[in-house]
Amino acid sequence: MVTDQERIAQAWVQVRSVNDPEIPYLTVEEMGMVRGLRVEDGQLVVTITPTYSGCPATDVIAEDITTAVQALEADARVEVVLSPAWTTDWLLPSAHEKMKVNGIAPPQGKSADRAFLTGQGKVVPCPSCKSDQTTMVSAFGSTACKAHFKCNACLEPFEHFKCI
Amino acid sequence: MTESQHFAAVLRLGDDALVLGQRLSAWCGHGPILEEDIALSNIALDLIGQARNFFTLAGQLENQGRDEDALAYFRSDREFQNHLLVEQPNGHFGDTVVRQMFFSAFALDRCAFLARQTVNADVAGIAAKAVKELHYHWEHAAQWVIRLGDGTPESHQKVQDSVDQLWAYTGELFTPDDVDTACAEAGLMPDLHKLQSTWRDKVVACLERATLRVPEDGWAHRGGKQGVHSEHLSYMLAEMQVLPRTYPDATW
Numbered sequence: 412m413v414t415d416q417e418r419i420a421q422a423w424v425q426v427r428s429v430n431d432p433e434i435p436y437l438t439v440e441e442m443g444m445v446r447g448l449r450v451e452d453g454q455l456v457v458t459i460t461p462t463y464s465g466c467p468a469t470d471v472i473a474e475d476i477t478t479a480v481q482a483l484e485a486d487a488r489v490e491v492v493l494s495p496a497w498t499t500d501w502l503l504p505s506a507h508e509k510m511k512v513n514g515i516a517p518p519q520g521k522s523a524d525r526a527f528l529t530g531q532g533k534v535v536p537c538p539s540c541k542s543d544q545t546t547m548v549s550a551f552g553s554t555a556c557k558a559h560f561k562c563n564a565c566l567e568p569f570e571h572f573k574c575i
Numbered sequence: 576m577t578e579s580q581h582f583a584a585v586l587r588l589g590d591d592a593l594v595l596g597q598r599l600s601a602w603c604g605h606g607p608i609l610e611e612d613i614a615l616s617n618i619a620l621d622l623i624g625q626a627r628n629f630f631t632l633a634g635q636l637e638n639q640g641r642d643e644d645a646l647a648y649f650r651s652d653r654e655f656q657n658h659l660l661v662e663q664p665n666g667h668f669g670d671t672v673v674r675q676m677f678f679s680a681f682a683l684d685r686c687a688f689l690a691r692q693t694v695n696a697d698v699a700g701i702a703a704k705a706v707k708e709l710h711y712h713w714e715h716a717a718q719w720v721i722r723l724g725d726g727t728p729e730s731h732q733k734v735q736d737s738v739d740q741l742w743a744y745t746g747e748l749f750t751p752d753d754v755d756t757a758c759a760e761a762g763l764m765p766d767l768h769k770l771q772s773t774w775r776d777k778v779v780a781c782l783e784r785a786t787l788r789v790p791e792d793g794w795a796h797r798g799g800k801q802g803v804h805s806e807h808l809s810y811m812l813a814e815m816q817v818l819p820r821t822y823p824d825a826t827w
Contacts (some may be wrong), residue, residue: 461624461704463620463621463624463704463708464621464624464625464627464628464701464704464705464708465596465619465620465621465622465623465624465625465627466620466624467620492700493628493697493700493701493703493704494696494697494699494700494703494704495700495703496700496703496704496707497704498707548610549610549611549613549614550614550711550714550715551610551613551614551617551618551711551715552613552617553613555617555620555621559610559613573711575707575708
């Protein structure tokens with residue numbers, strides 16, 4: 412007899428194999444989007460929370476996780492919960508490291524600090540040359556979760572994962 | 576607060592977000608610069624995401640089997656209860672950012688209240704997510720109003736005209752009807768008169784930094800919350816709804 416705990420542990424292995432479609436070198440776990448796994452009335456349920464209200468990746472992520480866990484249990488399902496709201500504070504430390512390696516400046520500081528909104532708050536170091544001399548070009552980048560920056564030292568444009 | 580008032584309040588939150596999101600999405604591919612094209616499209620996406628959440632919840636409250644698509648695509652103009660401000664045409668870029676500044680200042684405070692209230696936990700959950708996004712929308716629009724107002728004589732004049740033109744649509748935001756009053760008394764929605772004073776402080780500070788003249792309060796357009804809209808909404812809905820109404824089972 413497989414216990415619920417064993418089922419959840421096995422399902423976690425599957426969930427960990429799912430990557431974010433927009434940032435494919437990060438797993439959904441590293442993104443902090445997987446809020447928990449549980450067994451409810453015998454059914455395996457994975458709870459996820461979207462990063463932004465309109466993030467088009469959320470539907471794809473829910474589908475990918477469903478496929479991954481249904482490989483183990485055909486009736487497993489994914490539940491999207493909005494509360495508590497996702498925050499960049501939930502990104503795992505490994506996500507920060509991988510972003511840097513891939514040319515994205517990770518969020519600086521905690522989400523409660525709103526100075527970042529005007530681009531005049533935290534220094535966002537350039538992920539290429541590490542210079543502190545950077546400027547925000549636009550608070551809205553290629554995806555909802557990223558802002559567009561440029562480095563005044565090496566002149567490279569780069570993306571910054573917004574702190575929310 | 577009756578059940579139908581509860582439903583109407585949540586539906587209106589969705590209507591404001593959907594109509595403005597649809598308006599902004601028309602900028603996609605037409606922004607004055609690439610960064611703005613992306614910014615306005617991102618804001619549109621946030622708003623449409625918020626609308627989806629509010630519509631899904633409204634459908635559950637109504638309990639008549641209507642989902643987010645039924646509420647977005649299969650209601651006529653008279654059934655939409657958004658504020659008249661959000662349906663006003665995009666005009667030029669200055670018109671769009673002024674409309675966005677006026678609305679975001681209001682929506683941000685409204686949403687902050689919704690995230691704190693304890694009458695409906697689902698509304699609070701959606702709002703807690705949305706409020707983070709609305710901070711960005713407000714900041715973006717306010718920065719542009721300041722830049723254009725305190726810019727060249729031409730940009731100053733154009734954006735002053737936008738402010739003067741749209742000001743008459745801001746009164747409706749703070750004119751409660753039966754639904755607003757009942758929901759405010761129940762603690763679900765904010766007291767609009769309280770919201771008005773914080774809105775005014777923020778907006779006036781922005782306009783002053785932008786060296787723009789604050790228009791005098793006068794006659795205000797109203798009717799959106801009762802489904803009596805400007806003609807602009809009907810054209811927008813016709814375009815937005817044509818595909819699902821023509822092919823109700825279409826998928827992609």
